[in-house]
Each structure stands twice: as C-alpha cells, then as structure tokens.
Amino acid sequence: MMTVRYDRFRARRRAAACGLAVLVLGAAVGTAQDVTVTKPGAEKSAIDVSGMTVPASDAGNTFRATLAADLKRSGWFTIAPRGTGPLAVDGVMRPDGDGFLVDCGAVHRGAGRSYFRRQFTGRDARRLAHAVADEIVREVKGVAGIASTRVAMVGAHGTRKDLYLCDIDGANLTRITSQGAVCLSPNWWPDAGALLYTSFHGGFPDVYRIDLRTRRRSKIAGFPGLNAGADVSPDGRSIALALSRDGNPELYVMDVRSRRLTRLTRWTRSSEASPSWSPDGARIVFVSDRTGRPQLYVLDRRGREPERISFGGRECVAPDWGPDGRIVYSRRMGGGRYQLCILEPGSRHTVQLTSGAADYEDPSWAPDGRHIVCVRTVNYRSDLYLLDTMGDAPVRLTTWDGDWYSPAWSPK
Amino acid sequence: MRRRSVMLRLSTLVMLCALAGAGCRRAPRAADTDPFLDDDILSPHELGGDPGSYRLGSRTEDGIPVTGVQFDNVQFAYDSFQIANSEIPTIDAVGQYLQENPDVRLVLEGHCDERGSREYNMSLGEYRALAVRAHLIGVCKIDGARIQTRSYGEEQPLDPGHNESAWRLNRRVEFALFR
Numbered sequence: 001m002m003t004v005r006y007d008r009f010r011a012r013r014r015a016a017a018c019g020l021a022v023l024v025l026g027a028a029v030g031t032a033q034d035v036t037v038t039k040p041g042a043e044k045s046a047i048d049v050s051g052m053t054v055p056a057s058d059a060g061n062t063f064r065a066t067l068a069a070d071l072k073r074s075g076w077f078t079i080a081p082r083g084t085g086p087l088a089v090d091g092v093m094r095p096d097g098d099g100f101l102v103d104c105g106a107v108h109r110g111a112g113r114s115y116f117r118r119q120f121t122g123r124d125a126r127r128l129a130h131a132v133a134d135e136i137v138r139e140v141k142g143v144a145g146i147a148s149t150r151v152a153m154v155g156a157h158g159t160r161k162d163l164y165l166c167d168i169d170g171a172n173l174t175r176i177t178s179q180g181a182v183c184l185s186p187n188w189w190p191d192a193g194a195l196l197y198t199s200f201h202g203g204f205p206d207v208y209r210i211d212l213r214t215r216r217r218s219k220i221a222g223f224p225g226l227n228a229g230a231d232v233s234p235d236g237r238s239i240a241l242a243l244s245r246d247g248n249p250e251l252y253v254m255d256v257r258s259r260r261l262t263r264l265t266r267w268t269r270s271s272e273a274s275p276s277w278s279p280d281g282a283r284i285v286f287v288s289d290r291t292g293r294p295q296l297y298v299l300d301r302r303g304r305e306p307e308r309i310s311f312g313g314r315e316c317v318a319p320d321w322g323p324d325g326r327i328v329y330s331r332r333m334g335g336g337r338y339q340l341c342i343l344e345p346g347s348r349h350t351v352q353l354t355s356g357a358a359d360y361e362d363p364s365w366a367p368d369g370r371h372i373v374c375v376r377t378v379n380y381r382s383d384l385y386l387l388d389t390m391g392d393a394p395v396r397l398t399t400w401d402g403d404w405y406s407p408a409w410s411p412k
Numbered sequence: 413m414r415r416r417s418v419m420l421r422l423s424t425l426v427m428l429c430a431l432a433g434a435g436c437r438r439a440p441r442a443a444d445t446d447p448f449l450d451d452d453i454l455s456p457h458e459l460g461g462d463p464g465s466y467r468l469g470s471r472t473e474d475g476i477p478v479t480g481v482q483f484d485n486v487q488f489a490y491d492s493f494q495i496a497n498s499e500i501p502t503i504d505a506v507g508q509y510l511q512e513n514p515d516v517r518l519v520l521e522g523h524c525d526e527r528g529s530r531e532y533n534m535s536l537g538e539y540r541a542l543a544v545r546a547h548l549i550g551v552c553k554i555d556g557a558r559i560q561t562r563s564y565g566e567e568q569p570l571d572p573g574h575n576e577s578a579w580r581l582n583r584r585v586e587f588a589l590f591r
Contacts (some may be wrong), residue, residue, distance in 0.1 A: 161567065182567050198534070204471065205534060224468035225561050226538040229531045242535055244561065247464040248542050249535040255509050268464025269491065273535035287532050293491065294532050314493070317529035330529065361529065364503050380574050406530060 025290060045140070046080035047071060051090030052104060057234040058280075059100065063093055066126050069169060070133030070147035070292075075370060075392050076140075084112055087134065091117075099123035106136050115139040137368075144323075145368070145369045150410045151373055152186040153384060156403040162406075163197055168366075168386070170397055171260050176210065187231050187408050192410045196220065196230040196239065207241055221254065226318070229274050232256075233281045240264075240275035251275055251286055253301070257317050264299055265306065276321045277344075285309070285319045285327055296329060296346060309345055316341075322365035328353070328372055330361045340374060342389065352387065364409045373397065373407040420464075422585035452564055462559045463542035466549050469557040475590035478516055481509065485570075485584035490525065493539040495547065503544055506587050507552025519588040520544050522563045523570070525579035531563055 026312040050067055054060030067089075091104025094250070104185075105117035116139040122128045127148070134145030144169055155164045155175070161182045177183050177199070184205070194211045201208070207221040207230045221227040224245035232239050239254045242361040243261075249271040251264040265272050270290035271364040277284055283300045294317050296310035310316035313331040315338075321327050327343045340353040340360045353372070354360040361373040372387045376394075384397040384404045398404040457591045484502045486495065495503070510516060522537035541561035571578035 095547075182564075182566070184534065184567070197531075200564075205565075222471075225542075226469050226534060226563050227535045242531075244535075244538045244542060244563075246469050247467050248462070268462045271532075271535035271539040274529065274531045287529070287535075289491070289532075289536070294529070315528060317532050353542075408505050 031387040040092075042078060043364050045087050046085035046296075047077045047089060047106075047136070047140075048080040048082065048085040049089045050082040051088055052093070053102075054093045055095065058063075060093060063100075063102075063125040063129045066129035066169070067133055070130060071136065072143075073386075073395070074141075074145055074147065074170065074368075075135045075388050075390055076135065076137055076143075088138065089132075089380050096121055100125065100128060102128050102132060104132060106140055126167075130167075144372075146366050146368050146371060146409075149367060149412065150192075151384065151397065152408045152410070153398075153404055154183055154186070154190065154406040155398075155400075156405070157401065162217045163195065163210075166397070168397075168409075170399065173400065176215065185229055186408050188408055188410050189232055190234055190411055192412050195408075196232060198228045198230070207239075218325070226266055231275050233277045234279060235281055238281075238287075240277060242271075244277070249273065251284070251299075264301075274318055276319050277392070278321050279323050279325060283321075285321050287317050287319065298329070308384075309343065309348055310350075311348075312350065313341075318362050320364050322369050323367055324369035326365075326369070328363040328365060329373075330363065340372065340387070344387070353387065362406055364407050366409045367411055369411075375405045375407065375410050415421070419578065427516070434515070463539065463546040466542075466546055466556050468561065471560060472517060475509055478513075478589035481589070482521055483587045485586050486540075487580065488583040488585075490579070490583065491536070493536060494544050495543050500547070503547050504552060507548050507554055509589075510548070510554045510558065511552070513591075515591050517558045517590050518548075519560045519562050521586040521588055522561065522581055522586050523568060523586070524566045525582045526566045526569060526574070528566075528580065530567075534563050534565035537565050540583075540585050548551075 028336045042102050043162055052064060054064050059336055067383045068079050072079060086109055087106060088109055089104060089106050090194050091102060093100055093102045099122050102120040106115040106122040116135060118135060120128055120131050128375050130147040137145035139142060149168045151168060153164050154161055157348035162175050163177045163183045163186055164173060170259045179201050181201040183197050186195045186197040188195060193213060196207060196209050197337050198205050199208050205226055205228050206219055208217050210217045221241060223245040225241050226242060226249055228242050230239050237256050240255060241252055243248050243252050246366060248268055252271045253262045267288060270288050272286055272288045273289040275284045281299055285296055285298050287294045288297050294315050295308055296316045296319050297306040297308050314334045317330050319327050319329040327345055329341055330338045331341045332338045338359040338361045339355060339365050341350050359377040361375045363372045365372055370390055373384055374387060375382050376385045382403040383389040383407045384407050386395040386397055435576045472476045483506050486502055520541035522541035524533040524537045538561060541563060545559050545561060548559055569582040571581045
C-alpha cells in the first residue's frame with residue numbers, strides 16, 4: 001500500500017510563519033501533530049448546503065450549522081459557497097407537531113443526478129442534522145457515516161473513574177456510572193444500545209453490561225480472580241473476555257444466551273488480554289506476553305494454535321479490529337513513545353499512523369473504517385482525539401476537565 | 413503512603429531468622445542483591461509450579477481485616493510477573509503466618525505502574541498475584557482455597573508520581589489478610 005507523508009499542514013504553517021494568518025490556522029489545526037495518510041484517495045467534494053431552508057429560530061440555525069460541521073467532519077466534503085460546487089443539498093425544515101420535519105435531497109448539478117430524497121422527523125435539531133449528514137455520506141459516497149455515532153469512554157477526576165458518553169462532535173457529554181467504583185474498558189454492544197465494561201463495583205474486577213436506554217446494569221462475569229476486557233462478537237451472540245479462574249489470565253468465549261464458557265488459550269506461563277473480534281466474527285486478535293513482551297496474536301474460533309502477527313516493537317498492545325479488516329494498535333519501540341500502527345492481518349503490512357512527542361494509545365475504529373478515536377497523552381494528561389487515516393487534521397474530542405481514556409467508537 | 417519502612421524490613425528479617433529451617437523450605441538470601449537482574453529470576457519450577465496449575469477457588473467474602481501484622485509488598489520489574497529471589501523471604505514470611513493462623517484468609521492484590529495498556533495491565537497485575545499464590549501453595553504448602561487474587565491493573569498507584577522510583581513502588585503485590 002502506498003503511504004504518503006502527510007505534511008500539508010506543517011508546510012502551510014511554515015509558509016505562513018511570518019504572517020498573521022498563522023494564528024488563525026494554528027487555532028484551526030488545534031495541535032501540531034504528525035499523522036501519516038494510510039489510505040489514499042480521499043478526494044473531497046464541494047457541497048452547497050445553502051439550498052436548505054430552515055426556520056428562523058435557534059433550532060433552524062443549529063440544524064444548518066450542525067449539518068455543515070458534520071459534512072466537513074466526515075472527511076468527504078468541503079462546504080461550497082452559495083450557488084457553487086458540483087453537489088447541492090436542497091430541502092426544507094419545518095415544525096411538525098412538537099418537533100420538526102426535514103424533507104431534503106442531494107443532487108449532482110453537472111450530471112443532473114439525484115442521489116436521494118427523503119423525509120426525516122424528530123424533536124432534536126442536532127440529531128436531525130446528524131441523520132441527514134449520514135444519509136448524504138451514504139448515498140453520495142457509498143460509505144457509512146459517523147455523524148450519528150457516539151464515543152464511550154472513561155473520565156477520571158482524581159480517584160473517580162466513571163463511564164461517560166458523548167456525541168462524536170463532543171455534544172451531550174453524559175456520565176453513565178455513579179457508583180464510585182473504578183470503571184474500565186467500555187465496549188459497545190453491536191446494536192449500540194448497551195455497553196460491556198469492567199468495574200470494581202463488587203470489590204473485584206467483574207464484567208457488567210449496562211443498557212443505555214434503561215440504565216439497567218447486569219453482571220456478565222464474576223468468576224474468581226480477573227474478569228476483564230470483554231468484547232462482543234459482531235452477531236451479538238458471544239463475548240470474548242479474559243478470565244483467570246483456571247489459574248492464570250486466559251481468553252474465553254462466553255455464549256451470551258447460555259452463559260456457557262469455552263476456553264480459547266492454554267498458555268499457562270503468560271497472561272492474555274484485550275480480545276477484539278474480526279468483522280466476520282471468525283477470528284479474535286489479542287495480546288499475550290508469552291515471549292516476555294506483549295505482542296499481538298490471532299486465533300480462530302476453531303481453536304487452532306494462535307498465530308503471532310506483530311513483530312516490530314517492544315510492546316504491541318490494545319488492538320482493535322476495524323470494519324474493513326485492518327487492525328489498529330498501539331506500539332512502543334524500545335525507550336520510545338506509544339504510537340498507533342495499522343496492520344493488515346493478511347499481508348502483515350504495518351504502517352505507523354502517528355509520530356511525534358506524544359503518546360497515542362487505546363485506539364478504536366469508527367464504523368466508517370476511516371477515522372480512529374484514541375488517547376493522546378502529553379505530560380501525563382490524557383485527552384481523546386479523532387484521527388483521520390486519510391489526511392484530515394486530528395480533532396480534540398474531550399475539551400473538559402479531567403483525564404479521558406479507553407474510548408470506544410459506537411458501531412452506529 | 414509508603415509502606416516499605418525500615419522497621420517492617422527489619423521485622424521481616426527478624427521473623428525469618430527465627431523461622432530459618434522451619435516452615436517454608438527456601439532459606440532467605442541476602443536482600444541486598446538487585447532483585448531485578450534476569451539471572452536472579454526464579455523459574456516456575458523453583459517457585460512451586462505454574463500459576464496455571466492452581467485453579468482459583470470460589471470467591472469468599474473479604475471478612476474482617478487482620479490488624480497488627482503487616483508484610484512488605486512483593487516488587488516486580490517492568491512488564492514482568494517473574495518473582496525475584498530477593499522477594500522470596502517476604503512471601504515465605506506470609507506463608508509462615510498463614511500456617512500459624514489457619515483461620516486467616518488472604519487476598520493478593522496485583523498492581524502495575526502506569527505505563528502501557530490499561531487492559532494488558534489488568535492481566536499483568538493478575539498474573540503477578542497468581543505467581544505469588546503459586547509460591548504460597550507450591551512451596552509454603554498453603555491451601556489454595558484460602559488465597560484469592562484481585563488485580564487493580566494500574567488503577568491504584570501507591571505513589572502518584574511519574575518517575576522511576578514511583579513506578580518501582582507501584583509494581584507490586586500487596587497482602588490483604590482477613591479472618
């Protein structure tokens with residue numbers, strides 16, 4: 001695969017270094033970072049959204065601004081000045097009962113082609129805009145959108161470590177645990193309606209499921225010793241997790257309906273952790289320190305001997321198997337910082353995504369297979385960043401007090 | 413915060429001198445060797461077997477914490493669950509105490525320093541606790557049903573600092589005694 005050094009922003013900053021423009025640009029970029037383009041072909045299309053008629057109200061303005069921001073964040077579009085650009089959105093947003101109705105479509109002006117025309121209803125102007133933006137990305141670009149997605153994460157304030165959720169644009173930050181017990185490693189249920197996580201609520205590290213609608217919590221695994229790192233299979237039928245009940249940390253699969261356990265690894269002189277399912281649910285990538293250092297291994301559910309897939313680096317940890325089959329993980333070379341790498345499991349071709357003087361850890365793929373949310377730590381302060389593997393500048397997601405880590409991007 | 417005091421070290425040594433030849437078989441070695449040299453690491457065989465050979469018993473309620481006795485933490489090298497020779501006297505002292513107090517139960521609490529993946533550190537902390545458990549069962553002949561493990565990963569550092577001495581202190585197994 002071709003890799004292109006992404007240094008457009010650095011070049012621009014250099015060019016503008018003596019001008020006032022650098023201040024504006026610097027603010028827009030946020031932080032100076034180096035991110036390598038790992039997936040070429042991110043041609044942006046200019047789209048004109050001025051044909052969208054909205055009520056002269058806060059809700060109307062919120063809808064319009066959110067739609068434009070969502071389209072830009074998708075990575076596939078730039079917003080064209082009124083009346084220009086090959087693509088256009090037109091339609092109307094009007095009050096409907098105690099909410100709104102949006103009737104809109106997207107067209108290609110030159111080709112005279114209509115991509116879609118649809119009606120959306122809802123009470124919340126932001127959510128309506130997210131739904132419209134995702135429809136535009138899906139119909140025009142043929143890929144999953146991220147505007148309606150959310151991020152689950154852990155927020156630490158002193159010794160308090162709770163689970164939180166926020167929308168992908170940083171709105172609607174919500175704390176979802178308040179037990180005062182340390183929470184760890186949230187992962188999404190495939191329908192995005194529940195989370196699995198590890199908590200010390202009962203004194204020991206146990207795995208819980210919390211329904212995000214009812215906020216009801218149920219214990220999934222509370223065996224003697226360690227219960228951690230749970231990840232649900234894409235079909236929602238199985239949970240991979242690390243348990244130490246048989247004497248040392250090994251990987252198991254639990255059948256969701258029967259709660260029956262199947263042991264996957266039998267490496268009694270090492271610890272295993274961090275399972276993540278392949279998109280087809282046939283394989284699991286995980287971490288084992290059987291060589292003395294944590295590295296990535298892949299096993300299939302038939303129980304064949306796991307195969308090591310990471311080689312460079314002193315530590316290879318925190319893998320997340322993405323929707324397009326690529327694995328993102330965090331790697332540390334001897335004495336260096338943690339950097340994100342993307343690995344194609346078939347060829348084992350690996351590209352380092354980040355570089356520079358920060359630690360990048362705990363990556364999680366977006367459902368578009370293009371964006372990644374991860375922890376960026378500088379001077380022992382951790383925040384979540386959205387990275388684009390196709391070249392857009394990183395965006396800081398968490399702009400609040402505290403440390404933020406263990407992000408999980410919702411599957412939809 | 414620091415539990416490793418000179419007094420405790422002395423008390424452990426005094427106790428071990430008194431125990432020499434009795435209780436756990438392994439005689440204490442001089443504690444001044446660097447605990448984390450590779451050639452000082454004991455093999456699983458010397459330690460009483462793989463942790464994997466000792467299944468965890470069912471969880472018991474913590475009970476009432478035992479007061480009046482405190483043991484040094486067992487310390488570890490970075491990224492390692494291997495028990496260094498220098499840490500054996502500490503574990504043996506706990507084994508002796510458990511033999512003399514058959515109503516006391518133990519939770520081994522495994523911890524890591526803040527570096528590395530949180531999820532991997534949960535497993536590493538657990539393995540550290542299980543390695544100590546294997547020694548207590550295999551060498552000190554304590555009934556495994558009396559010993560539970562609890563990994564805190566990197567979530568509960570003893571020293572909140574971000575430097576080598578803090579990290580060294582935070583890579584540990586603590587002994588929580590109950591009856």
